[in-house]
Amino acid sequence: MNAPAYNFAYLDEQTKRMIRRAILKAIAIPGYQVPFASREMPMPYGWGTGGVQVTAAILGPQDVLKVIDQGSDDTTNAISIRKFFARTAGVATTTATDEATVIQTRHRIPETALHENQVLVYQVPIPEPLRFLEPRETETRRMHALAEYGLMHVKLYEDIARFGHIATAYAYPVKVNARYVMDPSPTPKFDNPKMDNCPALQLFGAGREKRIYAIPPYTQVVSLDFEDHPFEPYRFNAPCALCAAENSYLDEIVTDDKGGRMFVCSDTDYCESRQAAGHHGSQSAAPYKEKAQGGSHD
Amino acid sequence: MYVAVKGGERAIENAHRLLANARRGDQSVADITLDQISEQLGLAVDRVMSEGSLYDRELAALAIKQARGDLIEAIFLVRAFRATLPRFGASEPVDTGAMRVQRRVSSTFKDIPGGQILGPTFDYTHRLLDPSLAEGFVPEAPATAEASTAPTPRVTDILGRDGLIEPSPQAEDGAGVGDLTREPLNFPANRDLRLQNLARGDEGFLLAMGYSTQRGYGRNHPFAGEIRFGEVEVEFAAEDVGFAVPLGSIELTECQMVNQFKGSATEAPCFTRGYGLAFGQSERKTMSMALVDRALRARELGEEAIAPAQDEEFVMSHSDNVQATGFVEHLKLPHYVDFQSELGLLRKLRKEFAEANAPDAMKEAAE
């Protein structure tokens, strides 16, 4: 039987070169969706295959990798992807945002500000911001080519006419470098401002839809809006119950079946570092650390 | 006090161990062998090879075993393996006209050179559950005869000789073979890529699409010109050798549909073709594929394209079961963050609604 033998970071070098070419093109045309011949990966389409291919193509032996899903390093899919690279590339992994050189993410941008030596790789399910207004790829590509984005504003107009404000909470469309309208992946609009003028390189991989796009460092990223209905990032009413952070994105935790709720940072690394630094919220306990071996807490 | 849930890594490991046990089932029952799967569940193996796009019975059998009989999962396993294989090039086109046929039927002519050969088929069996199969069944030896040496030309070639059917489109000289697993797909796609997409496409999806054309959603008046199943040689033209080297033989099913066409001002009326090809014995798949292939040629043939089966973007974007299953099942992944955003927005909208619709008295009272 043909026993499989895998290359560093799983993908063969030829495939990596193909992906790197797509990435370079994406960087050269910020916000433009570059088609690429997405490979079949050993994890399902829709589970981060685009991000995984981008990460595999840019990863070097010296890199330090962090993987988050919903802001957390410890969600099952984040663990699964981190283990995949630990095994196939043998790179160091970390949960600390500022130690990582490559951060693969699903649905969040870390709270800790990114720096120039970092690459943020987003997993993207549907890369086309116009898709739900126009299902046809041939048509949406033409709309991008001609920068015909009136339809996008029609949607925002409809929101305001119906609800009094723009009712888009995540995957909030942005305009990159004053040219291409881009889907930031299903990150909450809370994270949109972090994309603007970001020192780190931001890469977006959509495996099933076979597209790669990019925001080069220090590129203008503007959330679409109207002059009289400006973009408003989502705000929470209370600070994190664990670390008392006032300006982080919070997960709602259902604590009982009687309506009990608490709000804690979705970025677990951020929350834990703050607690370690002595910040305490209304519900804080010593942060639990998973034991290296044979923990009894499963 | 609140402690965030941790220990995902351990949970994953335990789940995988549990899966291994569930896969094995009751250990007092004998472990199923790959030979058993390959020999006795041959059509499942054929499907996994076809939609997995890899001709390897043993690997397909392993995938079926590993997937606990879930064929889409097995196809996925084969595809992921296939993606890592090096490419040496493309084989010479296989000559299905020279197929050693085990089965061959045509619905368009009663008698054809080489004859109709029923072969191993469910057709005309009575679908009655057979308890004798439950254990230890030994079938009667098949009837045998001298192998026929008569050639079995393709029915479409017979029609083609009189110009009654459009010629098979020939590739331009020097045009490479398209491969949508290596190059990004763009629309409109050429027929080679469409056929590759359909060959890898989900049998159930193609069946439903093909069926819809028969029911009037893009009807194309098909006749099953010919369905043949048997062995063909695969040859590879290695550049340094200078001639085609035989690599071995594979089993294929080919279906050629013969469809109506009215002709135009510039072209004499003739029949048109729909084509289906799959590994192993996969008749339902190839027939469905041929119907859909023909439907997708609507624009090329100047027909109105309004039905789903005629819509290239629709068909090609949704035919792949590995893509489809991944995206449908990704809904299982956590969406806490976007859900939280929606929740926040919904609460805000409901609050605004309640305020706007509150009776005036209450509004005043509140002020």
Add this chain to the structure above:
Amino acid sequence: MIEQDLPDQDVADRDVLETDQPLLIAAGLGKSYGRIAACRDVSFSLYPGEVLAIVGESGSGKSTLLQLLSGQLAASAGHVSYRMRDGVTRDLATLGEAERRFLFRTDWGFVHQDPAQGLRMAVSAGANVGERLMAVGWNHYGRIRDTASDWLTRVEIDVARIDDAPRTYSGGMRQRLQIARNLVTEPRLVFMDEPTGGLDVSVQARLLDLLRSLVAELNLAVVIVTHDLAVARLLSHRVMVMKGGRVIETGLTDQVLDDPREPYTQLLVSSILPP
């Protein structure tokens, strides 16, 4: 009015007779479908503010001609040129796709016989009217909405219906909404294909009245296709009679309708009641 690339029209140029430069020129236009010549050798000039009616029996090539003129169909023969807002006359075939599409959503309008073809049926009336404004860069919700309200009023649609989708509108309302959606960018040229077809007679009359006053107010140039000579009489300055893909007679509306030269035109005219 337009916040992007569109210099204001020269108001002094508005009188039909004083405008000496044609807006649209067709030269030897033809279109064949295989053996069928749907339209052949059509030539004419259209001046700013002028309304040209194309009449003729079913199948005579009216819609085909309209699509050729508006650049939606590639001609088999001949040319169409248009004087852009910068005063330069350009062959439509030489315009890039971006330019053509821009023209289509700013300086031109196209009113379809079936409003469902010209409207977004699932989007509110306000957004239907506002879309062209947003497409050319308007970015102030309040102003877009005010302008849309204003246009709804001008086409006699109750502003209270601004947030309703055209799905919930009557046939006549939809047609008026389609007109507002086209006119909001103050185009100089509007194509219309049987805009009153399929409407009840009294609804037709009201729509024609509205069209007539808007055309005069905005000094619109219009190419209108109709098989209804009464529509031609009411709206147009000039008439072109088509038969079998050819223009067989053309002239001032009153002249052609009151004193037709061609036997075919005489037949057409005699089939309707005099005004």
